[in-house]
Amino acid sequence: MAFRKRNVGISKTIGDASVQSAQRKTLDIAPKGSRPSPVDGRLTTSTGTPSLDGLLAGHVGLALGTSVLIEESGTADSAGALLRYYAAEGIVQGHRVHVIGVAEHWARDLPGVVGAAVENEEEAAEKKREHERMKIAWRYEKLGQFEGQARSHVERSPATAAVGDSIKEAEPFCHIFDLTKRLDVPTASSSLQFLQPSTDPFSSPFDAILQTLSKELAASNQSTLHRLVIPSILSPASYPPHAAEPRHLLQFFHAVRGLLRQYPAKLTVLVTLPLELYPRSSSLIRWAELLSDGVLELTPFPHQTDDGLGQTGAATAYEERPQGMFKIHKLPIFHERGGGGGGLKGLVDDFAYTISRRRFAIKPFSLPPAEGDKDAQQGCKWSGTSCEYTNASVMPDPRLDRVLHLNLFVATLVEGRSKVPSICSAICRIEIFSRHSGYPRTNSVTEARGKHKVSYSNQPSILFEGLARTYQRIAPMEGQVSMQAPTRHSFCIKAELVHMIRGNRGAPIPKVVGRCQGRKPSAATQHMCQS
Amino acid sequence: MNQRASNLLDEALGLVDDGSKAWPLSGRVVLVEDSVETSAAFVLHHLVKCALSPHSSNVVVFLALSQPFSHYDRVFRKLGCNLGAQSENNRFFFLDMLMSEFPDGDEGGLVALYGKIEKVVSSLLQENKKCITIVVDDLSLMEAAANGSSNYVLDFLHYCHTLTSAFGCTLVALNHEDIYLGMERPALILQLEYLADILMKAEPLATGLATDVHGQLTVLNRGMWDGQGSSRNRICNFHFRVKENGVEYFSPGSRA
Secondary structure, eight states: OOOOOGGGTTGGGTOOHHHHHHHHHHHTTSOTTEEEOTTTOOEEEOOSOHHHHHHSTTSSSEETTOEEEEEEOSSOOHHHHHHHHHHHHHHHHTOEEEEESSOGGGGGGOEEEEEEOOSGGGHHHHHHHHHTOOSOOHHHHHHHHHHHHHHTOEEOOOOSSSGGGGOOSSOOSSEEEEEEEEOOOOTTOOSEEEEOOOOOTTSOTTHHHHHHHHHHHHHSOTTOOEEEEESSTTOTTTSOGGGGSHHHHHHHHHHHHHHHHHSTTTEEEEEEEETTTSOTTSHHHHHHHHHSSEEEEEEEOOOOSOGGGOOOGGGGTSSSOOOEEEEEEEOTTGGGGTOOGGGSTTTTSEEEEEEOSSOEEEEEEOOOOOOTTOOOOOSEEEETTEEEEEOSOOOOOTTSOSOEEEEEEEEEEOOSOOSSOEEEEEEEEEEEEEOSTTSOOOEEEEEEEEEEEEOSOSSOEEEEEEEEEEEOOOOSEEEEEEEEOOTTSEEEEEEEEEEEEEOTTSSEEEEEEEEEEEEEOOHHHHHHHHO | OOOOOOOHHHHHHTOOOOSSSOOTTTTOEEEEEEOSSSOOHHHHHHHHHHHTSTTSOOEEEEEESSSOHHHHHHHHHHHTOOHHHHHHTTSEEEEEOTTOOOOTTOTHHHHHHHHHHHHHHHHHHHTTOOOEEEEEEOHHHHHHHTTTOHHHHHHHHHHHHHHHHHHOOEEEEEEESGGGTTOSSOHHHHHHHHHOSEEEEEEOOTTOOOSSOOEEEEEEEEEEEOTTSOEEEEEEEEEEEEETTEEEEEOTTOOO
16 A cells, blocks of 8 residues: 555554545545544644644644634744744645734745645655554554654655645645745635724724624535634734723633634634733733633743854754743643643653744753753853752653762863962752652752862863762652852853663663753853843 | 442542432532633533432533533543433533623623523422532633623622522532732632632642642532531642543542
8 A cells, every 4th residue: 555545544553444444434524634633533633833733632733623822922923933834734725714913914924835744655664663663552653653754754846836736646734834935825715814803992803803704604614624813912013902901802712712612623723922911920811821722832042142152952952942942731622621731741841942944843842961061051040159050850760760869060160361379169059859749849958069279271170070969769850059159260060960770781870860050150251241 | 339439529528429318519509710720620520420420319400601512421421421311311401601692781691591590490399309500611701701790790690599598509610710810809709719618729739740640629618517516617638630531539649
């Protein structure tokens, strides 16, 4: 079977020919651009971003009849990229896309199609994967397959300008878009519709929009899917100020929710919200979150001025540096029964997102090792003479055995030319505590002191290195290292949680399970930085 | 099979089933609170399932504002309860309020709703059914539908409260605590908490996300009459984990 249709991708592992044909019959009725979810079979459609599809609670796609609210702090519009992929995916699949609050020129920013996440190219790779398949539940295996397709896609040259030609017979679920190319929306088609909120101060700005939407949904047939795209809701550029009153905004969300429930197989909604004006602590936003099925939050990292210092450690793992943290507060379908945060595999990790030309990638975020002597700046904040480093996750695998050691490395670097050799000392406090559920909070503090005579040299002189402490199993745990040191020296500090595992030859090998590092500059450079 | 294995939630609510006691929740108001991160819908499902169990002769009137009937049907089927059959036996009444709106300045909508409920209740009483449970899924959506006029919603709740005191019904309502964060005096939630006999709060863990525990549930049971005839407040706190067809409750820290 060299050619496999997309909608029997799940039935392959069932392996029964009769079941396959039966499924093919029922799935042919599914509207274009949707497919049943591997978890419970409800119809899902792609959000245009494969990594986001993979995060949606195992359904590998946004379930029809649900809405997702994406909040973003900061002024960069990374969530806008997600929306653009979503709209472009809708246009390419032939769905009817309604965009609210922006003018027609928004359509010119839609990314062009580069290739498609094709399944029949993956036959050989999949066979290989089957052989090295471990004891993963078969559904999760399929999940990896869906995700893997987008990464190893086959790039086809967009030979013709028209979008429709790049779709071959096996209609793919999710396409690859390129943000630098432009999507050719056939002007005569009615797939894209722009609706504006009204500025009449006496009525709700959303009333006309809702009426148009409900008319369209009532009039459309079964196989057309609709997508509702709302970029930057409540932004003062497009919405009148009274749109933020609860009675208008919440009424709108409530009505959209009603439409979603009334036409459960026709509509999906993606909304972005800038958090700068309406922070998450306000009850209005909490209410909007309540009325949406899924809530995601993007938090961009603060811009780091010293890019010349080399990449931060995270960049060694990815192609580009992650641009922000991606947090999941609520997922459609999964939370409707009360499923909490950590229930799904992989959801306990922190996620970070990266926007590149080709894609919006969401990957688990962790602090990887630093290389050699490079002093990386990681979440450092200093006040006076001490500085603190907090490590986001020193989380050893709870299956690891019980004893963990803490290695500490403190070095001082003399900057510039200091004529007088000096004695410097540092006190380093390490605090390890457990945040795991049900475990008692253990707070253990270790102090390490070092003293060293420093003469001017460009090499770091090591103040303290060694085994600071041994811990019994407290898993998973977090560490926090803070250091006090005189101002005229700059220090770099590295702490590692090490687990000794038995090596091949019987000798124990240290395996690092968590790291934390940072740097405190001397007063001279500190002054420069602050000014 | 008279004994049903009781879990921590049932003990906290006093719902231990030994076949002899009357429905212990009759005449009481139960308020369930949750937040965006942790949803307490499972508590409602559990209570409805207890009410619809074959041992008792309860009737459930369900006001659904957040999900259509198909959703509840699916959920309860996994829990082992057939809503369609129950509604045919006149044990389950479903009032679908998804698309209803109660526009500003017109209290008529909510009053009419109360009228419907009262009709159902009185017709049931005539058939000599004693224990009626009224479940409201999501009071905050009622408030949103009423355009934010919490006064009307409070009036509606007070009407329903008269049903509990006069006819011995049980009122169960779900609300969310984090949407009232910004207000100085969130009248609705404060009055509800004051009115409630049993207050249940579902929160995420204080220590953050965890793989095997989804949240913690605190049950405050006011006026529990124990054997000696005195009443006292009783607070229970335990952790829960939501599975496909049920919920597990366990004491904090007992999950290895």
